[in-house]
Amino acid sequence: MKYLASYLNIIPTPRINxxxxxxxxxxxxxxxxxxxxxxxxxKIRFAGVCDDSGEIKYGGQRDGIKNILSPEETRKxxxxxLARWGLRNSLSPKxxxxxYAMAEYEKIKxxxxxxxxxxxxxxTTETDANHTQIIQNILKLVNQ
Numbered sequence: 001m002k003y004l005a006s007y008l009n010i011i012p013t014p015r016i017n018x019x020x021x022x023x024x025x026x027x028x029x030x031x032x033x034x035x036x037x038x039x040x041x042x043k044i045r046f047a048g049v050c051d052d053s054g055e056i057k058y059g060g061q062r063d064g065i066k067n068i069l070s071p072e073e074t075r076k077x078x079x080x081x082l083a084r085w086g087l088r089n090s091l092s093p094k095x096x097x098x099x100y101a102m103a104e105y106e107k108i109k110x111x112x113x114x115x116x117x118x119x120x121x122x123x124t125t126e127t128d129a130n131h132t133q134i135i136q137n138i139l140k141l142v143n144q
Contacts (some may be wrong), residue, residue, distance in 0.1 A: 028077040030119070033141060036061030043129035045108065052118050054078035069105060081112050082120055089114075100135055111135055113142055 030049040037047040037059075037141060048059035052074040061067055081101075088098040100113045109131050113121040121142065125134060 031056035043126040046124040049120050050078045
C-alpha cells in the first residue's frame with residue numbers, strides 16, 4: 001500500500017478511494033460505481049476496476065453472462081490497457097488528459113476510463129449497445 005503523499009492521485013483503502021482532482025478531494029466507492037454502471041444499462045456485460053497490477057479489485061461480470069476471457073487473459077488485457085493509458089498520459093501535455101477510450105471488437109465493445117493514476121475502470125458491453133449513451137452515463141458517475 002502506498003504512503004499518503006501530496007502528489008498521489010489515489011489513496012487506496014479496503015473499499016473506498018480518495019481521488020484528488022485539482023483542489024478537490026472526492027471519495028469514491030468503486031464497488032458502488034460498478035453497481036451503478038450495471039444499473040444504468042442491461043447491455044453492460046462487465047464493470048470492474050483494476051489496479052496497476054492488472055488485477056480486478058472491484059466489480060466483475062454481470063450475473064448470468066459468460067466470460068469471454070479467462071482470468072489470466074483478462075489480467076493481460078488489463079495490463080495492455082494500462083500501458084496504452086500510460087502512453088496517452090505521456091502525450092497529455094500536448095493533447096490534454098484522456099477521458100475514456102473505446103474499442104469495438106466482433107463480440108464486445110470495451111470502454112476504459114482512468115481513475116486517478118493507479119486504477120482503471122473497465123466496462124464491456126454487447127456489440128449492439130448504445131456506447132455513446134453508456135459512456136456519457138459512466139462519465140457522469142465518475143465525475144459526480
